[in-house]
Amino acid sequence: MRCLLLASLIALATLPAIAIAATPAAGPLDLETIMASPDWIGHPVESPYWSVDGRSLYYALKRDGDSVRDLYRLGANDGAGGKLDPAAMAQAEGPAVFDRGHTHAAFLLHGDVFLVDLASGHRTQVTRSPQPESAPQFSADGRALQFRDGNDWYSYDLASGVTAPAAVLKFADDPQANQPDALERQQLETFSTLLEIKADRDAHRTQQQTLAAADPGRVPQPFWLGDKIKAADTELSPDGRWMLVVAEPAHHGDGKSPDVIHYVTDSGYTEAEPARNYVGRNDPASQSLLLLDLASHKVWPLKTDNLPGIKDDPLKAIRTQTIAALEKSGHDDEAKALKAPDVRPVTISGDGNGGGIAWSDDGNQAAVQLRAVDNKDRWIASVDFATHALVSQDRPHDNAWINWSFNDFGWLKDGRTLWYLSEAGGWSRLYVKPLDGAAKALTDNSKFEVSQPQLSTDGKWFYLLANKLAPYSYDVYRVPSSGGELTRVTQYEGVDSFTLSPDGKQLAVLHSAPYMLSQLAVQPSAGGTPRELTDTMKSGFAAHAWIQPQFVAVPSSHGAGVVYAKYYGPAGETDAAASRPAVIFVHGAGYLQDVSKQETYYIHEQMFQNLLVQQGYVVLDMDYRGSAGYGRDWRDAIYRDMGHPELEDLLDGKAWLVKHHGVDPKRVGIYGGSYGGFMTEMALLRAPGEFAAGAALRPPADWVTYNHEYTSNILNDPQLDPEAYKTSSPIEYAQNLRDPLLIEHGLIDDNVMASDSIRLYQRLVELHKKNFWISLYPLERHEFEHADDWYDEYRRIDELFDTYVKGQPK
Structure with missing residues (x-):
């Protein structure tokens, strides 16, 4: 929902x-x-972020009279500044990412990528394109800036200024790899000229492959991934060696959707607008993973059938009862359609519902979070690059449904230890786990929730939001990443969100109260007196x-x-x-x-x-x-x-x-x-x-007509669990x-x-x-x-x- x-x-x-x-x-x-x-009333401060140099904060604020958002910039120390005019907007910054050596920063502005040399302050515009780029990140060695356009990744070489695709993905069959069928073989055997033409074409192809392998200045050869799949997500490793592709069926049916009817329109005619599908009428497409070795130009599927519990049927009792009722009433085809799959389908793409991919800073490790389409399990698995396999690291299971919240995960600075949130103990807690070791909770088992974990720049601290004082009281806390005491950092009892400064020494805090919309303050990250920067409430x-x-x-x-x-x-x-x-x-x-x-x-x-x-x-x-x-x-x-x-x-x-x-x-x-x-x-x-x-x-x-993403969590599919829908509607x-x-x-x-x-x-x-x-x-x-x-x-x-x-x- x-x-x-x-x-x-x-x-x-x-x-x-x-x-x-x-x-x-x-x-x-x-x-x-x-x-x-x-x-x-006033307007809440929205989407604050730090400037590259950590001296200022940007935020958005709605205008009076329309829904346009203006960008503001204020000094973190003195609050000086205000709304940016169009000329100042052209010189603004977006939320920045930094290389490991903290010598360069990158950000997005109006959909384009910018690079900043932190020593000189020199700013370079990397792209100027009609389509928006996203997800800038630095290579592990700091020599390249990587970014994406849709699901295509590019790498900008800082020394040469050359931008090139990291990989070329083709969702079609390789036209040169098709083996001739009987008729084609007969043609080649009959006509020597056709055979010569084919040999010449093959020679050119072999030459191009050889030259591409030996010359890094050339566009890489494409990966032909077939026409049966399409990309739902792609993630490039920081070292540029690997790419993970989240794939799903190319022609997954949209299913029938209802229409919303507009009766009062500009045209004076009623107009129909397609809306979302009903629950159970088109389940999410099952997704799969491909591992691409960009150096050796090889592809391996990462199978999920070795994940613990992936072959279980958590809905077996309900399924058996419903199938028996359908068979008894003569609906054999409907009963057959409810048969449990041999391997439960999963989703992987990071859509806010418990999926995604996280690379370690050095690119040597990757973790994938997968969620069962039946909503009962979530897995975090690491990728074994030697055996090209997924290795399960954590499996929270819920007989009801796995929460779509509390799914944050990533890597500590050592590149070998995972961190993640989990409700496995009944409440959202923060855990760390070495790849070959046991999980350890960094927050205790008291009855409170933790969320929004942020790892400090030096990797020594986690900052997080928690309602430890009372269920209705939210503040920022911090805990050592190696384990230790959870310490309260802010004293508002009404913190909405926060973000660490680039040097990790300050917190920008959005806080609010029952009659105060979100306002921005800055305070030391170890705790201390905050400096209020905004007051956007009307008198x-x-x-x-x-x-x-x-x-x-x-x-x-x-x-x-x-x-x-x-x-x-x-x-x-x-x-x-x-x-x-x-x-x-x-x-x-x-x-x-x-x-x-x-x-x-x-x-x-x-x-x-x-x-x-x-x-x-x-x-x-x-x-x-x-x-x-x-x-x-x-x-x-x-x-x-x-x-x-x-x-x-x-x-x-x-x-x-x-x-x-x-x-x-x-x-x-x-x-x-x-x-x-x-x-x-x-x-x-x-x-x-x-x-x-x-x-x-x-x-x-009537929950039968609500959407799939929300409703199937709580009531399962209506075809499988009709009684839950009758009880609840x-x-x-x-x-x-x-x-x-x-x-x-x-x-x-x-x-x-x-x-x-x-x-x-x-x-x-x-x-x-x-x-x-x-x-x-x-x-x-x-x-x-x-x-x-x-x-x-x-x-x-x-x-x-x-x-x-x-x-x-x-």
């Missing part, structure tokens, strides 16, 4: 401006203001007396320990009679953490909670089971059972409000968007009578509706399609249900972008709660 993870953050970043409202420092809130363009927003959320622990009545939540209530609150109305807000994304001291993804919703409190409600926002930040078991609790453990947690939240805050149990509303909309529907349909009313925004109503419980339900959906949503809500609406019509409504927005996708629609959406929610929660009509 990759798009859902960032739904409100992206909405905040892309909202176009209308007239900018200004909230007074004091006085009541109003819906028009809080749902206006967020330009009146009207910053001056308002916003309600600070209280971080509370709600006891679970189902053995889950406690459920952390944010409580919004009036200042100076005293005990109240059991008559107060309340609202429970349910965050989206499923695997997302909203209960933290960082900025929330849901800035509009947070302001709406303030408005609700102003109107007499209290509000609770819970990190129900399935949320991020609380370890593997908290995430896995929803496996094959979406909407059930989470509902238990929400009902515990309601009971806590009744017990501790004078809430009338008959006057509790619920709302949320995306996964929060799904949970709103599940709450009303699986616990009728518990909530006075609910508003479901862009909700998945609101449409299956439509007959239970008895409480008012408002559904709101963007008509051009290409993440959760509007058809989900329309199908549920039709089901409720056919069931003769009452008090349900649907509001559709013709120009909105999943993340709403237009202030008018934000206002209309929340006006309807406000009126729903005012009528059915606060008013409680009979």
Whole structure:
């Protein structure tokens, strides 16, 4: 559910401006203001990075009035600088990489590659091409700068200034290597001239191969890899000797996809737009690895069939049950299609879901991270260049699903020791492992998560983000790469991300708070007083007396320990009679953490909670089971059972409000968007009578129609595990509706399609249900972008709660 993870953050970043409202420092809130363009709030600092010399920091900031990002540069010591004009932009730098001797740096700017001599400061533009280059890296000996264009790699020789392809990949059969068939042989035997022509052609080819092998100044001979595959990724070793090619079938079917229909268009005609596939309708293509020796011009397949567990079937019990049911009902072809493969397919390409390739700095070692297509295993394997084989180094397994997060890995500076994150112990921890030795955890087994590991320039320290102090408190910590104490470096409790300076002595820190968007500071990397560099919040927003959320622990009545939540209530609150109305807000994304001291993804919703409190409600926002930040078991609790453990947690939240805050149990509303909309529907349909009313925004109503990447993790494929989908889909419980339900959906949503809500609406019509409504927005996708629609959406929610929660009509 990759798009859902960032739904409100992206909405905040892309909202176009209308007239900018200004909230007074004091006085009541109003819906028009809080749902206006967020330009009146301010903008978060985005994507900071260090200059090549480590003296300045660059960052991006959205303009008022449109979605354009401007580039800024500030001095790290004095904060001097500001927005770069077009002329200054031409002299800017991009995020830099350095050679091992720290004599040169390279970066990308407007898609081209630049080289900097660190001693003289001289800058050389290496490329000027219409297509963007990427991934600059220095060769192990520092004599060349390597970069890629798509999946093609090039090497720029620093001494000669010559750029040449590192390898030429041809995804076709070698036309000169085909052996003549019977007819061709007959032709050659019959016509001596044809035989002479062929001999001459072969002689030229042999000469070119001989000359190419002896002359490094020539373009290398192509690797003919056949027309049955295509490249999903390629990675060149720093020493220029090897290339790893991630291959997948050339003609993997796209599968059938639904259309998104645009009703309000420039042309005045309805227009159709293809969207993503449904889960299980086109599984990811199985990928494979090729090892190319660029020196000897040889190719070896790196087989995966020796990886531990690769031939197991972790879904055997479910598979057996489903196949038996299909065979019993006479669907033999469908049953046959569900037979387990002999070797489980894997994906390798680095797509954020647990794959990728990492080379040691010297190019002598490579590690590959592979993920099973069935989502149950991930492997880190090293490459044995002598035997041309993969050697398993780590295999985290999860009976539910392997997390797509916490998949960082790489090499220590010795080039022989791997480091990686793993949830194998129940929480994300940092490990190191020599190739021929045992793994050692660098972070202890306490119940906290670590992420974003960065190895210091000298290789002595790992810096990482951790919520060790409390689940909702994030700071930068560091630990020696050889093992030792984990030490807290920052004191914000709301760090979003960080980056080390080129010399490793300073940290650039993005930090935030519940009513402060990400701001940039610099501090010593060993700890110390930070220097704040930015304040991009607008005065009207910053001056308002916003309600600070209280971080509370709600006891679970189902053995889950406690459920952390944010409580919004009036200042100076005293005990109240059991008559107060309340609202429970349910965050989206499923695997997302909203209960933290960082900025929330849901800035509009947070302001709406303030408005609700102003109107007499209290509000609770819970990190129900399935949320991020609380370890593997908290995430896995929803496996094959979406909407059930989470509902238990929400009902515990309601009971806590009744017990501790004078809430009338008959006057509790619920709302949320995306996964929060799904949970709103599940709450009303699986616990009728518990909530006075609910508003479901862009909700998945039937998981069979959601995407593969997110859904198959939690519910497997629908063909294989249909019961999990029936258990987890609101449409299956439509007959239970008895409480008012408002559904709101963007008509051009290409993440959760509007058809989900329309199908549920039709089901409720056919069931003769009452008090349900649907509001559709013709120009909105999943993340709403237009202030008018934000206002209309929340006006309807406000009126729903005012009528059915606060008013409680009979």
